[in-house]
Amino acid sequence: MTTYNxxxxxxxxxxxxxxxxxxxxxxxxxxxxKVYRSFCDLINCNPAEVTALKDIxxxxxxxxxSNKVCCFExxxxxxxxxxxxxxxxxxxxxxxxxxxxQISFRKGFEYFFGAIEDFTVLALLPSYLERSHSSLIYxxxxxxxxxxxxxxxxxxxxxxxxxxxxxxxENSEQKTLLLGVSFALLDLVEQYSFDLKHTWVMETGGMKGxxxxxxxxxxxxQLKKGFGVHKIFSEYGMxxxxxxxxxxxxxxxxxxxxxxxAARENQDPFNLLPWGQSGGLNxxxxxxxxxxxxxxxxxxxxxxxxxxxxxxGRLDPxxxxxxxxMAI
Numbered sequence: 001m002t003t004y005n006x007x008x009x010x011x012x013x014x015x016x017x018x019x020x021x022x023x024x025x026x027x028x029x030x031x032x033x034k035v036y037r038s039f040c041d042l043i044n045c046n047p048a049e050v051t052a053l054k055d056i057x058x059x060x061x062x063x064x065x066s067n068k069v070c071c072f073e074x075x076x077x078x079x080x081x082x083x084x085x086x087x088x089x090x091x092x093x094x095x096x097x098x099x100x101x102q103i104s105f106r107k108g109f110e111y112f113f114g115a116i117e118d119f120t121v122l123a124l125l126p127s128y129l130e131r132s133h134s135s136l137i138y139x140x141x142x143x144x145x146x147x148x149x150x151x152x153x154x155x156x157x158x159x160x161x162x163x164x165x166x167x168x169x170e171n172s173e174q175k176t177l178l179l180g181v182s183f184a185l186l187d188l189v190e191q192y193s194f195d196l197k198h199t200w201v202m203e204t205g206g207m208k209g210x211x212x213x214x215x216x217x218x219x220x221x222q223l224k225k226g227f228g229v230h231k232i233f234s235e236y237g238m239x240x241x242x243x244x245x246x247x248x249x250x251x252x253x254x255x256x257x258x259x260x261x262a263a264r265e266n267q268d269p270f271n272l273l274p275w276g277q278s279g280g281l282n283x284x285x286x287x288x289x290x291x292x293x294x295x296x297x298x299x300x301x302x303x304x305x306x307x308x309x310x311x312x313g314r315l316d317p318x319x320x321x322x323x324x325x326m327a328i
Contacts, residue, residue, distance in 0.1 A: 009021060009100075009104075009258040009286040009287055009289070010103050010104070010107045010258060010287075012257045012258045012286070013257060018257065018258070018260065018286070019053060021258075021286055022053055022056065022260075022284060022286060022293070023050070023056075025286055025289065025293045026047070026050065026056050026293075026294070027047060028071070028289075029071055029292055029293065029294075030047050032071035032072070033069065033070065033071045033291070033292060035059070035063060035067045035068070035069045035292075036059055036069065036292050036294075039057065039059055039060075039063070040057050043057060043270070045057050053260075053284075054262075054272055056284075056294055057270075057294065058264070058269075058282045058283075058294045058295060058296035059292045059294055059295060059296060060269075060296045061091070061238075061240055061295050061296060061297050061298055062298070064091035064092060064093060064239070064240045065089045065090065065091050065092075066089070068092070068094060069093075069094070069291050069292050070094040070095075070290055070291050071289075071290050071291070072094075072096055072290060074094045077094045077095055077096045077290070078094070078095060078098075079092045079093055079094045079095065079133060080092070080093045080095075080133050080134065080135040080138070080239050081093075081131075081132075081133040081134075081239060082238070082239040082240075083128070083131060083134075090239075091239045091240055092133075092239075093135070093239050093240050093241075093242075093291055094290070094291060095242075095290050095291065096290050098138075100242050100287050100288075100289055100290070101135065101138070101139075101242045101287070102142065103287070104242045104243045104244075104256075104258070104287040105139045105142070105242075105243070105244060106142070106146075107256070108243055108244055108246075108256040109143070109244075109246075111256050111257070112246045112248070112254070112256075113200075113246075116143050116146050116147055117146060117147060117148060118175055119143075119147055119149075119175050119176060119177040119200075120147060120149040120151050120152050120169055120174050120175070120176045120177070121140070121143045121144045121147045121149070121152045121153075121176075121177050121179065122151070122152065122153070122155060122162065122165065122166070122176060122177065122178045122179070123140040123141075123143075123144060123153070123154045123155065123179050123180070124154075124155050124162065124178065124179065124180035124181065124184045124185060124188065125137060125140060125154065125179070125180065125181050125184070125204070126156050126157060126181070126184055128181065135237070135239055136204060136237065139237075139244075140154070140179060141154075143177075143179075149174075151165050151168070151169060151174075159187075159188065159191055159192070162188065163188075163191075163192045166178070166194065166196070166199060167194075169198065169199065170194075170196060170197060170198055170199060173197075173198050174198060175198055175200075176198060176199040176200065177199075177200050177202060178199055178200065178201045178202065179202050179204065179235070180201070180202070180203060180204065181203070181204050181205070181206055182203050182204070182205055182206055182219055183206075185201065185203055185223055186219070186222060186223070186226075188226075189222065189223060189225075189226025189227060190226070193226060193228070194226065194227045194228050195228035196227050196228055196229050199227070199229075200233055201223060201227050201229060201232050201233065202232070202233035202234065202235055203219065203220075203223065203232060203233070203234055203235070204234075204235045204237070205234065205235075205236070215313075216234070216251045216311070217251065219232075220232040220251070231248070231249035231250075232249070233246065233247060233248060233249070234246065234247035234251065234253065235247075236253045236311065238297070240288075240291075240295055240297075241283065241285045241287075241288065241295065242285055242287035242288050243255070243256060243258065243259045243285045243287045243288075244256075245259065245261075245309075251310050251311070252304065252308055252309070252310050253308065253309050253310065253311070254307055254308050255307040255308075258285070258286040258287060259283065259284065259285050259286070259287075259307070260283070260284040260306045260307060261281060261282065261283050261284075261301070261303050261306060261307065261308075261309045262281075262282045262303060262306065263277055263278060263279035263280065263281060263282070263301060263302070263303040263309075264279050264280045264281075264282050264296065265279055265280075266279060266280055266315065269296060273303070275303060275304060275305055276302065276303075276304065277302070277303070278300060278301060278302040278303075278312055279300070279301070279303075280296060280297065280298070280299070280300065280301075280315055281296075281297045281299040281300070281301035281303070281309065281311070282294075282295070282296050282297070283295045283297060298314060298315050299311050299312075299313075299314060299315065300312045300313050300314060300315050
């Protein structure tokens with residue numbers, strides 16, 4: 001009989017292994033996460049009756065704004081926090097150790113793209129650099145350090161320097177990752193045009209109030225033209241998740257082996273939809289060991305399989321049902 005190590009989510013390599021660890025994680029978090037347990041009890045979820053993944057409840061992501069969603073005394077842990085609009089409440093994701101996050105983003109990137117040491121990493125993330133407790137900045141900084149390339153680094157409104165660095169790396173045929181928030185990448189190609197052959201452009205989404213929101217298709221069209229590339233890569237992540245999904249092209253995201261997705265019906269959030277239909281995006285992230293691994297996001301998505309999805313936009317708050325059932 002196969003045994004599974006509860007600690008090593010990154011060693012998952014099959015559906016049975018994922019299922020086994022998902023159930024162990026659910027029972028552990030029900031017993032140790034007061035917020036998640038209260039939510040499960042309120043919706044009459046009896047752990048003894050949870051016999052399939054579809055039976056596991058997904059915690060509304062908004063709870064990360066109003067509660068300390070963790071499996072330990074939060075005073076003993078650190079946290080990542082989200083950006084907010086004026087007057088908004090940030091989400092906080094508490095953790096006891098950075099190891100889970102480090103392992104997840106390092107092995108996740110390697111799973112899709114290979115060793116980060118092969119890349120020069122140029123990070124264009126101005127809106128994130130301006131605040132503390134950003135999980136994206138932590139990830140980018142780790143990538144920059146591990147790349148061990150002289151040119152790797154953050155570029156904050158250093159347009160001319162960034163352009164010269166990109167051209168220099170192109171001329172030396174150095175494999176390069178340009179990781180940027182959407183509005184900053186658009187700012188760059190409005191000032192300069194490129195014809196890139198050795199640089200991968202990866203957008204992390206979001207206009208952060210700097211520009212009018214546009215569709216991912218329109219964004220990628222402008223970026224492909226400005227950078228002279230055939231495809232734009234995308235990263236899907238958030239404060240409330242320890243893991244990231246990536247899109248190689250065409251806006252279809254794929255999850256690492258320890259992450260799964262499903263679509264839920266907006267009017268009945270406990271009803272999961274068949275593959276190919278669009279609805280609220282539910283995510284299982286088994287790297288979320290010390291918070292909650294089962295998250296009902298506020299993104300509208302079309303889910304193609306348990307590991308592939310595309311983001312269609314944000315859910316209209318007026319259409320969300322069952323996501324604010326209680327205040328703990």
